[in-house]
Amino acid sequence: MARYYIDCRDYPGDVKCSVALAADSKEELLKAVVEHGTKVHGYEDTPEFRDNITKEFKQGTPPM
Numbered sequence: 001m002a003r004y005y006i007d008c009r010d011y012p013g014d015v016k017c018s019v020a021l022a023a024d025s026k027e028e029l030l031k032a033v034v035e036h037g038t039k040v041h042g043y044e045d046t047p048e049f050r051d052n053i054t055k056e057f058k059q060g061t062p063p064m
Helices: 026-039 047-055
Strands: 004-007 020-023
Touching: 004 026, 020 026, 026 047
Parallel strands: none
Antiparallel strands: 004 020
């Protein structure tokens, strides 16, 4: 089974964030990323945000 992740350290911004999120499916990861992105980083939950962030998912597990 494939695992997917996204790491905030790859996207520096105003909020210094070292969170990496991983899940067994893109759908589960997207749900976690949207929650984190809206609450911590102030992103708006839009179809464009969801589409753009999904394109950034990587297969595997985040590096230490």
